[in-house]
Amino acid sequence: MIDRVRLINDFIELVSLPAASKKEGAVAAHLCKKLTALGLEHEQDEVHLVTGGECGNVWAYWPATLPDAPALFFEAHMDSVSPCGGTEVVRKDGVLYSDGTTTLGGDDKSGIAAVLEAVRSLREEGAEHGAVQICFTVSEEIGCLGAANLDKKRLLADYGYCLDMGGSLGEIVYAAPKLYDVEVTVTGKAAHAGLEPEKGVNALLLASRCLSLLPASGRLDEETTLSVNTMSAGVGTNIICPEAKFVIDMRCRNSAKLDGLLIKIQKELTAVVEEGGGSIAFAVKEGCPAMELGKEHPCILLASAAARALGAEPKLKTSGGCADSNYLCGYGLPCALLATGMSAIHTTAEFLKEDDLYDTARWVRQLILEAAKMKK
Ligand SMILES: [Zn+2]
Structure with missing residues (x-):
């Protein structure tokens, strides 16, 4: 079973280390020691x-x-947003806080601690299981650099679970947008x-005409923002004004639709600018790809089944983030993407309920046990 005390102590130890993006060396060395143990x-x-x-x-x-059971992949990131690292954890009424000078680091050490404890508990029990692959990534907070640059040939699993979201046991994101930054x-x-x-020819005026075509709310429809x-x-x-530059942040959970929208926007803005006597150029930077799993994907059904086995009704959600x-x-x-209970993240008021951390470890453990009952 999950050892609650050991789990919380692991978490406290992890967040005491330096944690800034690109400075995850101490955390990585610590995790390698833990994995060896x-x-x-x-x-x-x-x-x-x-x-x-x-x-x-x-x-x-x-x-x-x-070997016939589906292989699972668990992932969490090692870095946190500043001010971070060296967290002095304050425990109060079953909730973990920082001392107010740093973020807590629950984003995303809650995921890391939960995965380690889940695997440790199953190994202690000698549970039968399918293959499990784990990846703790670097520099998620500055553009998912670890994930964006990893070698996809390393990925061996059938289904993956990224533990990096607020919310409680059973909250699952099954769809998230593709992103373009268009300069x-x-x-x-x-x-x-x-x-x-x-x-x-006033470039600023022409740029402002371009902007006036955009929706004030930033939302085009249920799955698209711009x-x-x-x-x-x-x-x-x-x-x-001879030159004006702006960047369009455009996202959609349907990749094909986003590509179509990009072409339409380029056409419309070009027409407006050329009509005013100017010229226009677009530099399209691809951000993250879309997560387009759907509620009935086996990966989502497995996470839902594991949550149900622990008495939690799954809450399936979409996300607008990367x-x-x-x-x-x-x-x-x-x-x-699975919830770990991290709360008020990216602030020094960040906190994590001990119960949520415990539930996350139970969820990971149950996922491995549910997968063990299945055939690929
Ligand atoms: Zn995170």
Whole structure:
């Protein structure tokens, strides 16, 4: 069974380490020690050669005693947002807080501690199980760098579970959007603002016409969002603005639909700018791929069954954000996003209920037990 005291102590130890993105070396070394103690094969990959961080992702593998059962993949990230690391945990009424000077680090050490304890408990009991692969990623908080750069050939599992979300036992994200960041450059023509403004073409004005086409709410429909949140323009108050740049953040849970929307937007903005005498260029940066699993995907059904076995009714949700699970889905590994109880994340008021941490470990454990009953 899950050892609650050991689990909480593991968590407290993990968050006491440095945790900033690209500085996960101490956490990785600590986890490798833990995995050795657990008797699991493990290694670090070399994504840091691309990301510029201290270390790569930490991978571990627990070979199956039941080779016909589906193989599972569990994932959580090692970094936290600043101010973080060296957390002094304050325990009060069954809730874990920081001392107020740092984030707690429940995002995402709650996931890491839960996975370690779940596997440890099953090994102690000598439970029969399918293969289990574990990956603790780096630099999730600065653009999912560990997940975005990992070698997909390493992925061996049938279903993946990313433990990195607020909410309680049974909350499962089954769909999340693909993201494009589109940098738009509108070029006009400089001229003196007082002497001969009519000889200029005001790029800022044309850019603002582009923006006026966008929905004020940022939401186009139930599965699509689109907004512009940064802009730069101009060289002087007395010069007709020759260039303006802005970035469109556009997301949709349906990849094909997002691609269609991108083409439509490019056409519409080009028409507006050219009509005003300017020119326009687009630099499209692909963000995360979509998670498009659907509620009936076996990966989701398995997570739901495990939650039910623990007495929790599954709550299936969609997300508008990007997580490591998006990238894993992009590599072809169906990967759901599971709640760990982390709360008020990305603030120094972050907290984690001990019961939620305990439930997360039970959920991971139950997932492995449910998978053990199945055939691939
Ligand atoms: Zn996180």
